[in-house]
Amino acid sequence: MQVIDADIVIVGAGGAGLRAAIAVAEADPSLHIALLSKVYPMRSHTCAAEGGAAGVVKANDSLEYHFNDTVSGGDWLTDQDAVDLFVNEITKELIQMEHWGCPWSREGSGHVAVRPFGGMKIMRTWYAADKTGFHMLHTLFQTSLKYPSIKRFDEYYTSDLIVDDGACHGCTAIEMRTGEMKLFRGKSVIVCTGGAGRIFPFTTNGAIKTGDGMAMAYRAGVPLKDMEFVQYHPTGLPGSGILLTEGCRGEGGYLLNKDNYRYLQDYDLGPATPTPVLKSMELGPRDRLSQAFWQESKKGNTVQGKWGDIVWLDMRHLGEKLINERLPLVRDLSISYVAADPVTDLVPVRPVVHYMMGGIHTDINAATPIAGLYSAGECACVSINGANRLGSNSLGELLVFGARAGRFAVEHAKTVKAPRDALVTAQAADAEGRIKALFKRSGGKQRVSQLKREMNLSLEEGCGIYRDEKSLRDTVAVIADVRARYRDVTLEDKSSVYNTDLYQTLELGAMIECAETVVHSALLRTESRGAHQRLDHVERDDVNFLKHSMAYYNPNGDPRIDYHEVVITKSQPAARVYGAAAGGQAA
Numbered sequence: 083m084q085v086i087d088a089d090i091v092i093v094g095a096g097g098a099g100l101r102a103a104i105a106v107a108e109a110d111p112s113l114h115i116a117l118l119s120k121v122y123p124m125r126s127h128t129c130a131a132e133g134g135a136a137g138v139v140k141a142n143d144s145l146e147y148h149f150n151d152t153v154s155g156g157d158w159l160t161d162q163d164a165v166d167l168f169v170n171e172i173t174k175e176l177i178q179m180e181h182w183g184c185p186w187s188r189e190g191s192g193h194v195a196v197r198p199f200g201g202m203k204i205m206r207t208w209y210a211a212d213k214t215g216f217h218m219l220h221t222l223f224q225t226s227l228k229y230p231s232i233k234r235f236d237e238y239y240t241s242d243l244i245v246d247d248g249a250c251h252g253c254t255a256i257e258m259r260t261g262e263m264k265l266f267r268g269k270s271v272i273v274c275t276g277g278a279g280r281i282f283p284f285t286t287n288g289a290i291k292t293g294d295g296m297a298m299a300y301r302a303g304v305p306l307k308d309m310e311f312v313q314y315h316p317t318g319l320p321g322s323g324i325l326l327t328e329g330c331r332g333e334g335g336y337l338l339n340k341d342n343y344r345y346l347q348d349y350d351l352g353p354a355t356p357t358p359v360l361k362s363m364e365l366g367p368r369d370r371l372s373q374a375f376w377q378e379s380k381k382g383n384t385v386q387g388k389w390g391d392i393v394w395l396d397m398r399h400l401g402e403k404l405i406n407e408r409l410p411l412v413r414d415l416s417i418s419y420v421a422a423d424p425v426t427d428l429v430p431v432r433p434v435v436h437y438m439m440g441g442i443h444t445d446i447n448a449a450t451p452i453a454g455l456y457s458a459g460e461c462a463c464v465s466i467n468g469a470n471r472l473g474s475n476s477l478g479e480l481l482v483f484g485a486r487a488g489r490f491a492v493e494h495a496k497t498v499k500a501p502r503d504a505l506v507t508a509q510a511a512d513a514e515g516r517i518k519a520l521f522k523r524s525g526g527k528q529r530v531s532q533l534k535r536e537m538n539l540s541l542e543e544g545c546g547i548y549r550d551e552k553s554l555r556d557t558v559a560v561i562a563d564v565r566a567r568y569r570d571v572t573l574e575d576k577s578s579v580y581n582t583d584l585y586q587t588l589e590l591g592a593m594i595e596c597a598e599t600v601v602h603s604a605l606l607r608t609e610s611r612g613a614h615q616r617l618d619h620v621e622r623d624d625v626n627f628l629k630h631s632m633a634y635y636n637p638n639g640d641p642r643i644d645y646h647e648v649v650i651t652k653s654q655p656a657a658r659v660y661g662a663a664a665g666g667q668a669a
């Protein structure tokens with residue numbers, strides 16, 4: 083097997099991976115960086131982000147307000163030291179992005195423009211029209227090209243981390259063009275592989291978001307933290323699951339039920355206002371809005387028809403000029419996918435799985451419990467999102483913690499001498515052996531597409547916006563059955579060049595591992611908090627559950643679930659209030 087030596091190996095070249103690579107290159111230009119991605123970097127999911135990235139920049143705002151919104155938005159499950167650090171560093175990162183060429187939208191005066199976003203009680207979300215992720219990823223990608231020490235390995239599928247004696251020494255990856263397995267040895271490894279929304283059937287997430295890195299770290303012994311917290315975004319297009327950004331409501335769009343009634347006024351999310359005013363109900367946090375949809379559906383107030391169960395997003399009053407200027411992608415998507423022009427028509431929407439709050443357990447330096455193994459971006463849980471991420475905090479998170487991962491990985495690399503050759507090579511051979519065995523397997527009747535469908539539907543059914551013990555137990559049983567049958571999957575394509583059958587099989591393996599952590603953590607959390615709502619335990623229970631769930635891999639059975647303290651520094655848990663009772667910060 084070919085061995086490729088680097089000082090720092092980075093798995094994933096989306097926003098977090100690229101930001102980490104740049105940080106390493108800047109910290110020490112003499113270090114060799116191997117940057118691996120299973121797709122060309124610009125196809126990473128960061129490219130799809132629409133609405134923007136939050137950072138305090140206006141005179142009426144403060145770091146304390148951003149901190150408070152984030153901590154209460156996360157239903158006090160956030161680690162407050164991490165949030166503090168995040169709100170303090172993000173604006174610097176956004177300005178740095180500007181200097182690297184990110185075309186932030188502007189006010190007439192030339193100042194950076196900000197827009198309202200859900201759960202943010204003050205306007206602080208920077209944006210580049212409604213293509214923010216595209217522009218941010220472009221900016222990071224073009225900046226990364228400046229550094230000769232960053233060597234890219236595009237279209238390399240990473241299969242396993244090489245961990246021995248409590249330290250990470252590299253990873254194995256398949257060059258997808260040839261099918262050859264390579265061993266990447268490194269002194270530090272940073273996992274930036276993005277989320278796992280594809281474990282659900284209806285999601286805004288690109289097809290590549292299959293939780294590969296989470297599963298790799300999990301199998302290597304790192305716990306996956308808070309996996310039961312899965313974010314539904316309230317406005318996905320029916321059919322495709324394509325997102326209509328929260329910017330639609332930020333700019334003043336309304337949600338209407340079948341009677342053309344702004345139903346959110348019944349859910350204690352603030353007053354019905356004729357113009358976009360913060361604290362108004364459409365700008366409530368995503369968990370509450372998705373739950374309100376579910377309630378409306380139970381009351382028979384949603385619209386049933388060719389789009390299934392939907393409500394309407396009304397942007398007609400915003401006018402063509404504003405929509406073209408601030409929401410051009412939303413207009414294109416609505417016309418193309420549901421034949422509705424927001425300038426003249428109501429647009430059908432429904433909640434859609436969007437983001438994993440949970441992920442690879444790290445500390446505020448992006449370090450996992452395994453020496454030399456770091457993680458940042460959506461696959462990591464640091465945790466600034468707690469039980470419910472606020473829209474526009476994720477693009478910021480990948481900058482702040484991507485950069486930190488890079489810097490701390492450099493510090494660690496300086497302490498490492500030569501890699502431990504023999505053990506590393508033996509583990510890589512094992513990883514290759516497992517892939518070869520897949521090719522040799524024959525006669526199995528299980529199909530990847532069928533198993534994936536069963537896993538998807540059972541998660542949506544039993545572990546969706548609302549859950550209860552029975553629905554979760556049913557889902558646990560389905561996932562266990564899918565896992566057992568997965569062992570009998572046979573590759574139909576035995577070729578080596580771009581063998582999508584192989585990668586989909588490996589991705590399904592990763593998704594099953596993520597799914598089991600989601601459902602087992604959800605089953606044991608007998609309370610309702612943020613995005614985790616139990617019909618049989620409707621109250622938040624701070625006495626027993628103000629703590630992070632930690633799912634540990636168990637090769638012989640169900641994951642072991644343990645708990646970890648939440649870091650509380652200055653904001654004591656209180657009721658989450660968005661409606662009339664929410665005083666304090668002015669719009």
Ligand SMILES: Cc1cc2nc3c(=O)[nH]c(=O)nc-3n(C[C@H](O)[C@H](O)[C@H](O)COP(=O)(O)OP(=O)(O)OC[C@H]3O[C@@H](n4cnc5c(N)ncnc54)[C@H](O)[C@@H]3O)c2cc1C
Nearest residue numbers: 094095096097098120128133134240276459460474476477
């Ligand atoms: C439609 C949409 C809109 C969004 N809008 C916003 C927004 O407006 N504001 C906001 O804050 N957040 C938004 N989010 C969330 C945010 O965009 C993501 O959480 C964030 O971009 C994730 O970045 P990342 O770098 O962690 O991962 P990604 O950008 O997903 O990159 C993952 C990388 O890992 C690589 N990879 C994965 N598995 C492997 C493997 N096995 N081997 C090798 N490489 C691998 C991939 O190739 C890719 O390069 C949005 C998300 C979606 C889906």
